[in-house]
Amino acid sequence: MRYGRSVLLTACVVLALIIGGISVPACWSQDTYKIGGIFSITGRASFLGDPEKKSLEMVVDEINKNGGIDGHPLEAVIYDSEGDPTKAVLAANKLISKDGVLAVIGPSLTPTTLAIIPIFEKAQIPLISCAAGIKITEPVKPYVFKTAQSDMLAVKTVYTHMQSKGIKTVGILTVEDAFGESGKEQLLKQAPEFGIKVVQAETFGGKDTDMTAQLTKIRAVEPNAIICWGTNPGPAVVAKNVQQMKLDIPLYQSHGVASPKFIELAGDAANGNLLPTGKILIAQQLPDSDPQKQVLLDYINQFEKLYSMPVSGFGGYAYDAMHILARALEGSGGERDKIREGIEKVSGFTGVTGTFNFTPEDHNGLGSDAFVMVNIENGQWKLLDE
Amino acid sequence: MQELLQYFFSGITNGAIYAIIALGFSMLYNATGLINFAQGEFVMLGALGLITFWRGLELPLPVAFVATVAGVSLVGLVLERLAIRSVRKPHPIVLIIITVGASILLRGVGMLQWGKDAHSAPSFSRLSSFELAGATLLPQTLWILGSLLLIVLGLQFFYKKTLTGKAMQACAISKRAASLLGIPSERMVLLAFALSSAMGGVGGILIAPITMSSYDMGTMLGLKGFCAAMLGGLGSSWGSIVGGLLLGILEAFGVGFVSSSLRDAIAFILLLLILYVRPTGILGAKAVQRF
Structure with a gap:
């Protein structure tokens, strides 16, 4: 019995190695940039976390298809918080100590975000939350950002x-x-x-x-x-x-x-x-002069084609967060401090949620046009x- | 004055629902001495069942009504057969804990069947609301009050005029004596389960159009119904009605005159008070004869 199980285990490991080997193209010359994700994929707030996870994976695939960032491929390690602050803390510790990620996107809810902020402040790793609560970015914490509109x-x-x-x-x-x-x-x-x-x-x-x-x-x-x-x-x-x-x-x-x-x-x-x-509900009705219209239509198109399910406004938070992080990663050489500074310098970025103009004093970056x-x-x- | 009337209308709407749920508690308690904490889940099954039959399968309302009530009482029957009857040492505490377990199970099944989102149903009649001395009265309120009246009259008839009803009452007074006289007391228990769960189902059907229904709606409604039954005196049908309406009206006045965050607290403060001051309830079994 015990022998049989270890054979099975070995077979699984071998299989995983083979499959893993196939999915990483041989052409990557640089190390992977690992980023983390924590979302409420299941549980009460799954309506937030599920589209967020899907949107994040979509952007990561797209970036990798276009040659990664400065030649580095991206890899997203995503954990499910189930909307529970305790599980979010566990996931955050795992991402930092075990996976060694450069930055983290999420969590989906204000309570889960507030629970993990101290960990990221201490570890000095950038966190881009997808939650709405104003307490996340006010007062400003150097390593904490968010993409959702505030109340x-x-x-x-x-x-x-x-x-x-x-x-x-x-x-x-x-x-x-x-x-x-x-x-x-x-x-x-x-x-x-x-x-x-x-x-x-x-x-x-x-x-x-x-x-x-x-x-x-x-x-x-x-x-x-x-x-x-x-x-x-x-x-x-x-x-x-x-x-x-x-x-x-x-x-x-x-x-x-x-x-x-x-x-x-x-x-x-x-x-x-x-x-x-947010404008995503009425993207079709926006005047053509609205800079967000094209971004929104592209996002809706891409998401619905890939997952064959109607788009929701919430996935956009993770979509924007990943695009912002990608901009900050460019030229950072994978140094966390440079990534943090990079996010603060992102301005005029038109995303699904709105136009972001980050500054050292404003870590949400959205104006009332959101x-x-x-x-x-x-x-x-x-x-x-x- | 206008506000007072509006609070009163709002109160009797909720109160009548509490009364129907309390009637279910009382009926089962009468026949078996058991408190069924899954009563609230029958309300949930009634509300969501109606939405499935009426909105989902587009059956005509009366057919959907009958199908839902039949379905809910079937669940009650199955619960009695599988979970209550099969207990080897039927101590009341054990049985009550079983019903708590059943309520958790039913909630889980409800979540799998109908998902976590809320559902809504339109009003039974297409009429718009009436205006009465400046306060608005919903047609659905009339439906609920009418149903409550019908249920009470039906129960009255059942207990007083039919042999089965009398037999059930005999079981309530003494199960042993009843079975010595040839009354199939086990079948009476089964019937009491079916009727009380049907009552819960009716409560759910009536409340579906005025609120949003979801898999977890039953817990609070069940507890409120229990409060109403305790308030009126467990085992007394008139007590359930008085308790339900009183609870509903006090809740509405509490929201109106004190604070809206006090709503749920009122029911439980009343429950504590009644248990302390008059454990038999307002129309407790000792004060008033059961009908």
């Missing part, structure tokens, strides 16, 4: 739109989790800058079945508009309740519901809802003119 920008986009519509008072309804709390904080903080007053602030549980009580409370103070800040399915219940209560004031949603699932869940009630979103306002009309996203 701050989403709130700014919503308030700018409200200002142009002459909305002065709002009632806000936020979900009781990290996403909702962070949104609420930004909504309350930025309101005065736009001359808007938050007249009623309510919350709801992620699994609540009915929000009419909260909406009744908001209706009583007669705001000009309602903002709902949450991720599916709560906001769809809010949209349904608003329709049922026949509240005829605009309902703004957050970018947390910017996926076709929201329209499916809310049905008719989604019509007329306004929300900020979000656009859309309206839902007859179950379709409709780009709103500024």
Whole structure:
């Protein structure tokens, strides 16, 4: 029995060597540049991690096909965090001590990212997170970057739109989790800058079945508009309740519901809802003058052809991160400090999420052009003119 | 005043659902002395089953309704046959723990079958909401209240007028005496399982159009239903209804007048209070005769 198993093991090792030998082209003259990836590929946040992993692999293959970076082939070592901070920490340690990577892309979530930041700061290895939380890059940490838009920008986009519509008072309804709390904080903080007053602030549980009580409370103070800040399915219940209560004031949603699932869940009630979103949802509707249009269409095309599944906006975070890292790797000679400086110097890079202009003070690099306002009309996203 | 009415409507909608779930708890407790913690999962199966039959397979609503209820009670039957009946030493604690295990299993099956995403169903009727003294009332609320009324009347008829119902009540009073009189008490237990799971299924079907349904929705609803049953007095059908409606209304008022983050806490604070002050519940078995 024991003998049989060791034979099997040997056979596997030999097979792995053969297969491995085939996939590395003989023409590479230089060492491989190893980069790491940590994503929530399975578990609750798999809708983020799965497209991120796929997009990262897609870019790595593309770069290798075009001759690598300065002649060095790229190799991505990707681990699954399952959305769990503990597993993310384990993966980070493995990437640093065992795999010896030059830089890491991910994780997908704010809690997992915050858990591993100290490790990267200590090891002085660049980390490009795909999570949205503003605490990741504020205050600025030398080795930590991120490609996802912050809540701050989403709130700014919503308030700018409200200002142009002459909305002065709002009632806000936020979900009781990290996403909702962070949104609420930004909504309350930025309101005065736009001359808007938050007249009623309510919350709801992620699994609540009915929000009419909260909406009744908001209706009583007669705001000009309602903002709902949450991720599916709560906001769809809010949209349904608003329709049922026949509240005829605009309902703004957050970018947390910017996926076709929201329209499916809310049905008719989604019509007329306004929300900020990355441009990927409405890439076709962008004017040709928009520098992002071509990038987006290429990405959508490439992704859908390779994986035969509809693209989501989230994979773009890893796609952009890899392209940014590739630029920083050029001419770095594989030195981590030079890579870090390289990322800080990336500017004018047009990615899927937006146009990135990194500086030593700004490790997110996105401007407010990363979000656009859309309206839902007859179950379709409709780009709103500024 | 307008707000008060709106909170009240919101409260009775949720409260009626809690009441239907509580009725399931009570019924099973009556017949078997067992608390089935998988009751919430039957609600989940009811809601997602309806979505599959009605939206997925595009069956007409009444057919989908019957198919879902039949399917859920079948699950209840299988649970009784495989997990409860086969226990060698049926101590109540062992059985209750088995139902907790069953709830975890059903949740897992639900996740595999329907995925992790939420699903939604449209309202039963195409009517838009009514306006009543400035507050809006959903047609679905009327459906839910109507169903609750029908279930109560049906149960009343079953217990008072049919032989099977009387036999089940006899089993509840004394299983041993009932079986000495020739009542097949084992079959009564099976029937009680089927009926209580069907009740959970109906609760799920009714709630599907007003909320989002997902594999993990059952846990909270089951606990709320349990609170409602305890509040009214476990084993009493009228108690379940009073407990459910009271819990729903108090929750809505709590959200409206105090804070929206207090919603779930209210149910459990009430449960603790009732266990401390009046363990038999408002209409506990001692205070009121079972119907």
